[in-house]
Amino acid sequence: MIILKNYPLKRFNSFRLNAYARYFVRVHNVDVIPELIYKINSKLSKFCVLGGGSNIIFRPKYDGWVLRNELLGIKVFKENEDFVWINVGAGENWHNLVRYCIDKNWGGLENLSLIPGSVGAAPIQNIGAYGVELKDVFVSLNAMNMHSGQMEFFDLDECEFGYRDSIFKRTLKNQYIITSVNFKLSKKPKLNIEYGAIKKKIEEKKLDQLNIRILSDIICEIRTGKLPNPDRIGNCGSFFKNAIIPTAKYNYLKTVFKDIPSYPTDDPELTKIPTAWLIQECGWKGKNFGSVGVYKKHALVLINAGNAQNEMVIEFSDRIIDSVLEKFDIEIEREVTIY
Numbered sequence: 001m002i003i004l005k006n007y008p009l010k011r012f013n014s015f016r017l018n019a020y021a022r023y024f025v026r027v028h029n030v031d032v033i034p035e036l037i038y039k040i041n042s043k044l045s046k047f048c049v050l051g052g053g054s055n056i057i058f059r060p061k062y063d064g065w066v067l068r069n070e071l072l073g074i075k076v077f078k079e080n081e082d083f084v085w086i087n088v089g090a091g092e093n094w095h096n097l098v099r100y101c102i103d104k105n106w107g108g109l110e111n112l113s114l115i116p117g118s119v120g121a122a123p124i125q126n127i128g129a130y131g132v133e134l135k136d137v138f139v140s141l142n143a144m145n146m147h148s149g150q151m152e153f154f155d156l157d158e159c160e161f162g163y164r165d166s167i168f169k170r171t172l173k174n175q176y177i178i179t180s181v182n183f184k185l186s187k188k189p190k191l192n193i194e195y196g197a198i199k200k201k202i203e204e205k206k207l208d209q210l211n212i213r214i215l216s217d218i219i220c221e222i223r224t225g226k227l228p229n230p231d232r233i234g235n236c237g238s239f240f241k242n243a244i245i246p247t248a249k250y251n252y253l254k255t256v257f258k259d260i261p262s263y264p265t266d267d268p269e270l271t272k273i274p275t276a277w278l279i280q281e282c283g284w285k286g287k288n289f290g291s292v293g294v295y296k297k298h299a300l301v302l303i304n305a306g307n308a309q310n311e312m313v314i315e316f317s318d319r320i321i322d323s324v325l326e327k328f329d330i331e332i333e334r335e336v337t338i339y
């Protein structure tokens with residue numbers, strides 16, 4: 001195990017912020033984790049797990065251990081005529097996994113094409129896009145308890161998935177390193193093309209046949225037209241979650257803001273409001289604050305417009321949160337994790 005000290009994190013976070021980890025370790029093998037736990041505890045230190053760094057904002061100095069998850073492998077552990085069950089190492093790249101499954105004609109992940117990051121981070125916030133969420137294909141995961149050093153197993157219910165949320169963002173935050181994830185995929189894929197932008201693209205292209213590969217390509221095309229590529233413009237995708245508010249409050253807001261958009265949720269008492277609209281209505285879209293900005297094509301995305309400073313990103317996001325609160329009395333939440 002190689003322990004690197006005062007290690008630069010700029011190339012390990014998609015916002016491209018300058019930051020340093022007091023200790024940095026690449027975890028290639030589950031067997032080294034107990035020794036790491038011992039070292040972390042004996043120094044009374046803290047730790048965080050790093051995947052692709054596409055949903056993290058680092059402060060300038062992380063005074064603890066950054067454990068870069070690089071656990072690899074894709075294995076079929078069960079199959080029948082209709083389904084295949086696979087176990088995937090948490091350090092595998094998410095989009096590579098999607099393409100691997102498409103090559104095998106295993107359906108289920110195609111709507112989640114081109115989401116940056118690692119497989120192990122996907123359950124943390126139950127990644128979702130274009131009408132599909134991780135939980136729709138998730139079976140279970142394996143994770144090392146960072147207090148006891150024991151491997152534990154979490155099934156679907158135990159992960160308590162919600163909208164960009166799981167138990168690992170709440171009560172079990174920073175207590176586990178997810179080592180692998182199990183998925184159930186279909187050998188007879190059913191396409192999910194309900195999402196408006198997908199339907200529109202299919203019509204535009206006048207497609208008379210569709211399969212998971214074509215659907216994945218369509219989604220990649222929509223995404224590249226809408227979101228900045230982190231290799232060129234530092235960003236974390238959606239910086240904030242969409243707002244979920246009581247339907248009664250939405251009904252009141254509708255009387256004041258006639259155009260306020262909304263989506264139903266599984267619970268009729270709650271309504272989802274696109275936070276991009278709230279931010280845009282507060283006048284932030286395309287605006288910069290020093291070298292941090294709100295992306296001109298999508299108000300939910302904050303960008304590194306130059307050499308953004310860590311604290312400035314946090315301060316700017318606080319200002320946006322405050323102004324939405326003031327105008328709409330809605331407290332929006334960050335989707336990204338700050339370390």
Ligand SMILES: Cc1cc2nc3c(=O)[nH]c(=O)nc-3n(C[C@H](O)[C@H](O)[C@H](O)COP(=O)(O)OP(=O)(O)OC[C@H]3O[C@@H](n4cnc5c(N)ncnc54)[C@H](O)[C@@H]3O)c2cc1C
Binds near residue numbers: 048120176177237
């Ligand atoms: C351009 C762009 C577009 C995006 N689009 C979407 C989208 O459509 N939908 C969506 O849901 N998200 C989206 N995201 C956010 C991001 O891609 C996802 O949240 C992704 O799952 C993060 O993966 P990561 O490996 O980069 O995680 P990181 O940023 O490295 O980590 C995120 C969090 O998970 C924890 N973590 C990571 N790995 C592990 C592990 N193995 N065990 C325990 N904890 C772990 C970290 O400590 C941190 O708290 C987008 C981001 C970008 C930059």
